Amino acid sequence: MSIEPTSERLYDVAIGGGGLVGAALALALSELDLSVALIEGTAFDSREQPSFDERTTALSNGSRRAFEALGVWPLIEREATPIRRIHISDQGRFGFARLDAAELGERALGYVVTNRIMGAGLWRRLAATSVRTIAPARIVGLELKDGVQHLRYAQGEEVAEVRAKLVVAADGARSLLRESAGVTSESWDYEQVALTTNVFTQRFHDHVAYERFTRAGPLALLPMSDGRLGLIWTFAKNEIDAIANCPDAEFLAKLQDAFGFRLGRFTKVGARQRYPLALTRSEDHAAERLAIVGNAAQALHPIAGQGFNLGLRDAACLAEILADAQVESTGEFDPGDGLWLQRYRAWREADRSNIVRFTDGLVRVFTQPFAPVKVLRDLGMLAFD
Numbered sequence: 001m002s003i004e005p006t007s008e009r010l011y012d013v014a015i016g017g018g019g020l021v022g023a024a025l026a027l028a029l030s031e032l033d034l035s036v037a038l039i040e041g042t043a044f045d046s047r048e049q050p051s052f053d054e055r056t057t058a059l060s061n062g063s064r065r066a067f068e069a070l071g072v073w074p075l076i077e078r079e080a081t082p083i084r085r086i087h088i089s090d091q092g093r094f095g096f097a098r099l100d101a102a103e104l105g106e107r108a109l110g111y112v113v114t115n116r117i118m119g120a121g122l123w124r125r126l127a128a129t130s131v132r133t134i135a136p137a138r139i140v141g142l143e144l145k146d147g148v149q150h151l152r153y154a155q156g157e158e159v160a161e162v163r164a165k166l167v168v169a170a171d172g173a174r175s176l177l178r179e180s181a182g183v184t185s186e187s188w189d190y191e192q193v194a195l196t197t198n199v200f201t202q203r204f205h206d207h208v209a210y211e212r213f214t215r216a217g218p219l220a221l222l223p224m225s226d227g228r229l230g231l232i233w234t235f236a237k238n239e240i241d242a243i244a245n246c247p248d249a250e251f252l253a254k255l256q257d258a259f260g261f262r263l264g265r266f267t268k269v270g271a272r273q274r275y276p277l278a279l280t281r282s283e284d285h286a287a288e289r290l291a292i293v294g295n296a297a298q299a300l301h302p303i304a305g306q307g308f309n310l311g312l313r314d315a316a317c318l319a320e321i322l323a324d325a326q327v328e329s330t331g332e333f334d335p336g337d338g339l340w341l342q343r344y345r346a347w348r349e350a351d352r353s354n355i356v357r358f359t360d361g362l363v364r365v366f367t368q369p370f371a372p373v374k375v376l377r378d379l380g381m382l383a384f385d
Helices: 020-029 061-069 073-079 115-126 176-180 237-245 248-259 307-328 338-365 371-384
Strands: 010-016 036-039 056-059 081-083 085-090 096-100 110-114 132-134 138-145 148-155 158-169 185-201 208-213 218-223 229-236 266-269 273-282 290-292
Touching: 010 020, 010 148, 020 036, 020 115, 020 307, 036 158, 056 061, 056 115, 056 307, 061 073, 061 110, 061 307, 073 110, 073 115, 081 218, 110 115, 138 176, 158 176, 176 290, 185 237, 208 248, 218 248, 229 237, 229 248, 237 273, 248 266, 273 338, 290 338, 307 338
Parallel strands: 010 036, 010 158, 036 132, 085 208, 158 290
Antiparallel strands: 056 110, 081 110, 085 096, 138 148, 148 158, 185 229, 185 266, 185 273, 208 218, 218 229
16 A cells, blocks of 8 residues: 555546545455545544544444455454343333344344554555555545546645546545535534543443433443443533533442443543534435545434444445446446446435434434323333333
């Protein structure tokens, strides 16, 4: 993998954004007979890459299989903690639900991995491919001209461009590439902030993931290596400062009150980070010679842990469509042909619509203060169980 200024070469595919989804797509496309460029704002070996931080991600079994196909899973498996069971509950109420991998005939319901570990595995695999990485480089514009996309980027004071038959916007919820192509997006601010950290408890987590709907907001505890648990706790914007800045002992006491004693006492908490929560959704998955993936296509509330898994399916779907299209093509293959992009658009829309409705519905149902709604959601959890 070379890191150098681009030449005047016309690439088959240029990917803007080298986070988890963009890097996974570049790796998938490297298996095809395509020239691929990856433009990323942070140096690939930098710990400052915002997508490769210490936040935890719950990988579905589908995502695990995708990583296996990419050759990444063997590089991260030792750091991945299996989820054997899931316990869902509602603080102070009777509703609960449980899922057990063994009852479903699965080894695990999913796996918990830190973003940093996933990022390192993806970049290690990318280093052995022909993908040309331009990093660090800040994307500054996109223009469709002469039948190809011109993706402009800046390195220091110098501005250069990559020409490509197809550009993929993988540059996050505030995607400049998406906006430059004229694809609008809609956003709903949940007026909530997610607080993330790692915690230790007296009892071993036994590979159980917990989702608890507290008075403050949804709380998730994900099993990790070394007996740790990854905590994601949602608060209203006007409440986050008090909980994020309080002393560790006070924070652990509040967490204990919200979660209870299923794992004994909480004994230690790591550094706390906060992330504003909103639902952002692009009006389309594609435009002329442009495909949109990951958070650039949809950024979700973390309540159901579906965001990254949905984005990875974007990447897998696009790579599969291009692989099939390359076989079907009788003349020179054009990955930016509208026929392939229409296939991508049609394939992704139903999946996205279902997951967005599901996630957004959970947020709204479990933040309703009305007693009849609380009773119905508890009955729903019991029926699900």
